[in-house]
Amino acid sequence: MGDFFSKLAEFVAARMDVQDQLDGLPDYRAIMGHRYALRGRTEPLSIFQGEGLALYLFVKAFQPRVVLDLFTGTGFAAAHMAAGHQFTKVYSVDNYSEGGVGDAGWDAACELVQTCDLRNAKLIRGTHPDLMRALDADGVTLGDIDLLFLDGGGKDVSRVFDHPGTVVITHDEPTWLGTADFRLMGGSHLTFHVPPEMLPMCFTILSPYFMIGVSDEVAWRPGLPVGSVR
Numbered sequence: 001m002g003d004f005f006s007k008l009a010e011f012v013a014a015r016m017d018v019q020d021q022l023d024g025l026p027d028y029r030a031i032m033g034h035r036y037a038l039r040g041r042t043e044p045l046s047i048f049q050g051e052g053l054a055l056y057l058f059v060k061a062f063q064p065r066v067v068l069d070l071f072t073g074t075g076f077a078a079a080h081m082a083a084g085h086q087f088t089k090v091y092s093v094d095n096y097s098e099g100g101v102g103d104a105g106w107d108a109a110c111e112l113v114q115t116c117d118l119r120n121a122k123l124i125r126g127t128h129p130d131l132m133r134a135l136d137a138d139g140v141t142l143g144d145i146d147l148l149f150l151d152g153g154g155k156d157v158s159r160v161f162d163h164p165g166t167v168v169i170t171h172d173e174p175t176w177l178g179t180a181d182f183r184l185m186g187g188s189h190l191t192f193h194v195p196p197e198m199l200p201m202c203f204t205i206l207s208p209y210f211m212i213g214v215s216d217e218v219a220w221r222p223g224l225p226v227g228s229v230r
C-alpha cells in the first residue's frame, strides 16, 4: 500500500476537481485540505483530505476485520480505509442518486479502487439490502463488522448493521449517538463514536495529524498526500 497516496494523487489530478465549498467553514481551509467531486460535477462531494488521512491512520492502527462504508460517493473515504490495512475488507455501497451522477459516479469509484490496486475494497451499487446480500454471500456476519463509516443518508440505515462493539465514525453528524466521544475539527466533521477505553488510542493515532493540522496552511499542505492538486 506504500504508493497509495501517489496513485490517489494521480487519479485526483486526472479525474476530479476541487469542490471545497468552504463558505460556511472558513477555518477548514488550513486544516482539512481539499475535498473533491468528479470532474464537471458538484455532487457527490468527497470527504476532506484531512478526514481521509485520519480514517487511513485509524484503520492502520485499529485493523478492523470488516468495514462498512455508507455511502461510497467518490470512493475517497473507502479508498483511504482500504489502504489503511490490507487485511481489512471494506464494503462500500451507493445507489448514485445524489446529483444524478448515475453510471459516471459508479464508474469513477470503481476506477479509483482499481487505480489504487485496493483488492480489499468491494464496491456495491445499490443500497443497504444489496450490501446485506453481499455480506451474506461472503459469509460476513454482523459480529464481524468492526467499523461503520457513515457519510450520507447512512445514519438512517446504519442501525441495521450496528451491534455492540462496532466502532462508528460519522462525517458531519456529531450527535448521531447523542454522545460527545472524540471529534476531529470541533465536532462538525469526523466524530469517532468509540467506547471510552479507545479514546486514548484515538488521540495517540491522530496526534501526528493534529501536530501537522494545527500548523498554518503552508506547513500543512506538504504533509497532505494529495495537497498539491488544485
Ligand SMILES: C[S@@+](CC[C@H](N)C(=O)[O-])C[C@H]1O[C@@H](n2cnc3c(N)ncnc32)[C@H](O)[C@@H]1O
Binding pocket: 044, 045, 046, 047, 070, 071, 072, 073, 074, 075, 076, 077, 078, 093, 094, 095, 096, 097, 098, 126, 127, 128, 151, 152, 153, 154
Ligand atoms: C456525501 S456522498 C458520500 C461521500 C463519500 N464519503 C466520499 O468520500 O466520496 C453521499 C452519497 O450517499 C449516497 N446515498 C444517499 N442515500 C443513499 C441510500 N439510501 N442508498 C444508497 N446510497 C445513498 C448518495 O448517492 C451519495 O453518493
